[in-house]
Amino acid sequence: MLTDELLTELTRVCEGAKEMTEGGSTFVFLPGLKIRTGEHAISQDALLCLQARDGYPTRLFLSQQIQGRGNNWTTHRIVDRTWYTWSWNYVSSDLRPAQILAEHLRALR
Amino acid sequence: MELNRHSRQASQSFLGSNSEPILAQARIAIIGLSGGGSHVALQLAHVGVGNLVVVDYDHVEARNLNRMVGATARDARLGTLKTNVIRRVIKCVNPRARVLALSTKWQEEAENLRGCDVIFGCVDTFSERQQLEAAARRYLIPYIDIGMDVCPVDDGFSIGGQVVLSMPAGLCLRCYGILTDERLSREAAEYGAAGSRPQVVWANGVLASTAVGICVQLLCPWRNRQVRGILREYDGESHTLLTSNKMAYLLANQCPHFSDSSSVGDPFWKP
Amino acid sequence: MRVLFKITSSLLEIVREDLLRSHAFAFERVGFLSCRFAHLKPFGLIILACDYLTVADGDYVNDSTVGAMMGSEAIRKALQFAYNNDVGMFHVHMHDHSGSPRPSRTDLDETAKFIPDFWHVKPQMPHGAIVLSRDSISGRCWYPGRRKPISVSKLTIVGPRLICIWN
Numbered sequence: 001m002l003t004d005e006l007l008t009e010l011t012r013v014c015e016g017a018k019e020m021t022e023g024g025s026t027f028v029f030l031p032g033l034k035i036r037t038g039e040h041a042i043s044q045d046a047l048l049c050l051q052a053r054d055g056y057p058t059r060l061f062l063s064q065q066i067q068g069r070g071n072n073w074t075t076h077r078i079v080d081r082t083w084y085t086w087s088w089n090y091v092s093s094d095l096r097p098a099q100i101l102a103e104h105l106r107a108l109r
Numbered sequence: 110m111e112l113n114r115h116s117r118q119a120s121q122s123f124l125g126s127n128s129e130p131i132l133a134q135a136r137i138a139i140i141g142l143s144g145g146g147s148h149v150a151l152q153l154a155h156v157g158v159g160n161l162v163v164v165d166y167d168h169v170e171a172r173n174l175n176r177m178v179g180a181t182a183r184d185a186r187l188g189t190l191k192t193n194v195i196r197r198v199i200k201c202v203n204p205r206a207r208v209l210a211l212s213t214k215w216q217e218e219a220e221n222l223r224g225c226d227v228i229f230g231c232v233d234t235f236s237e238r239q240q241l242e243a244a245a246r247r248y249l250i251p252y253i254d255i256g257m258d259v260c261p262v263d264d265g266f267s268i269g270g271q272v273v274l275s276m277p278a279g280l281c282l283r284c285y286g287i288l289t290d291e292r293l294s295r296e297a298a299e300y301g302a303a304g305s306r307p308q309v310v311w312a313n314g315v316l317a318s319t320a321v322g323i324c325v326q327l328l329c330p331w332r333n334r335q336v337r338g339i340l341r342e343y344d345g346e347s348h349t350l351l352t353s354n355k356m357a358y359l360l361a362n363q364c365p366h367f368s369d370s371s372s373v374g375d376p377f378w379k380p
Numbered sequence: 381m382r383v384l385f386k387i388t389s390s391l392l393e394i395v396r397e398d399l400l401r402s403h404a405f406a407f408e409r410v411g412f413l414s415c416r417f418a419h420l421k422p423f424g425l426i427i428l429a430c431d432y433l434t435v436a437d438g439d440y441v442n443d444s445t446v447g448a449m450m451g452s453e454a455i456r457k458a459l460q461f462a463y464n465n466d467v468g469m470f471h472v473h474m475h476d477h478s479g480s481p482r483p484s485r486t487d488l489d490e491t492a493k494f495i496p497d498f499w500h501v502k503p504q505m506p507h508g509a510i511v512l513s514r515d516s517i518s519g520r521c522w523y524p525g526r527r528k529p530i531s532v533s534k535l536t537i538v539g540p541r542l543i544c545i546w547n
Contacts, residue, residue, distance in 0.1 A: 023243040024366035055297025077216035249386040278388040327542045335540035370430035374416025380524040
């Protein structure tokens with residue numbers, strides 16, 4: 001479980017951030033997350049996993065694939081919605097949640 | 110020749126006088142239609158399941174012909190959708206069956222699974238199993254998983270596999286030791302390098318038949334015994350399917366992974 | 381609208397055990413199931429029972445004209461539970477016979493009065509009523525925006541045996 005302080009950190013980045021659990025894993029739902037891709041900014045729902053999952057120490061899932069960004073996109077079903085993620089590993093779970101999010105988003109710029 | 114519509118009932122009357130309508134009204138999903146899934150689909154059609162949701166995004170290729178029941182050389186030549194093959198197989202056996210064929214990744218049509226009575230997972234990866242089980246638990250649906258594997262050993266190869274029943278409020282794939290962080294990590298590390306996994310029709314047949322038996326036992330039990338958690342392990346060397354020796358210990362415990370009631374239903378519910 | 385209801389056999393067993401307990405003056409007991417929901421394609425609702433809220437002994441009103449009468453505190457606790465847990469609430473009680481249970485005139489009149497009150501705390505959630513018999517179950521659902529309840533068409537008890545009851 002995230003502490004209130006750490007969840008507040010994410011709420012500052014994405015209003016409406018909320019914690020969700022499934023199958024023993026904890027996720028943070030980020031509605032309408034603003035994502036910079038090159039010179040454009042888009043807005044999508046996202047799901048941040050702050051603990052190890054599928055061999056990744058942390059992972060960011062998006063509600064839609066982003067064309068021209070990221071490699072090896074895969075499809076997932078988590079918390080009863082469909083998500084897409086790309087191959088971007090080694091973002092440590094030791095970082096603060098907002099830093100983890102920033103590191104994942106860096107791959108999409 | 111007019112088919113005697115009661116002939117199936119006559120042959121499986123030990124399932125109970127109500128078994129025919131129970132099976133005819135049952136709605137069952139099969140995710141993955143190749144090795145294990147094709148056997149499951151055919152057998153469910155034979156026993157009289159009336160509503161089937163069959164899901165696979167793939168087309169038949171020549172390499173599927175060693176194990177995909179119902180697939181023909183012509184299907185491989187034409188690249189027929191696996192869902193079309195399985196729908197054909199089901200309808201040939203049970204023309205009355207209603208088949209919803211989804212030629213897509215199951216994750217993109219998961220809403221179609223919500224109303225199912227049982228879900229069969231005949232998928233290739235542990236990641237898919239993890240997701241599918243969680244989706245089944247969310248809708249209080251019993252999930253029956255089958256998997257086989259061929260591993261190199263000192264003097265050749267070892268064929269193994271398992272059939273697992275993951276019941277809502279019961280033990281899950283993590284409890285059974287089927288899903289582990291180590292397996293998921295290794296799978297992620299090998300992504301793209303593994304190629305197709307070796308599969309053989311006889312082992313898939315054993316696993317699929319057992320899985321179908323478990324499903325029918327849930328719907329139309331033929332003895333007054335309770336089906337609790339099931340983990341059967343397949344030894345391809347001795348051709349045996351045995352209850353895992355972990356079960357006695359496992360059944361004494363509660364599942365800690367799905368105990369949170371917020372994991373049930375649509376967490377984004379709006380009327 | 382097609383409405384399905386699902387409950388695990390272990391949760392149903394908890395409900396039955398509670399409803400079968402005797403009470404100092406009430407002839408029968410009542411309780412609440414908290415539920416979560418999802419839409420069914422093409423146009424339906426699935427109701428998933430999650431937890432059971434017992435009505436405490438002291439929260440019954442002594443009224444010999446009915447089998448059981450909840451006091452205002454029982455309803456307040458159920459409203460609070462719905463609000464705190466973001467769930468829909470289904471009133472549940474049992475008829476002592478075998479076969480498909482049908483709500484009595486009193487059941488229909490009373491539930492029509494207080495079930496819609498749950499929309500004051502959770503307006504977006506369906507709420508409703510479940511009736512058990514010794515060996516069966518039936519239900520009605522008040523769906524947001526609809527004045528009249530909808531009968532549950534299929535109830536499934538998920539356990540060592542999958543029992544599907546069609547109404």
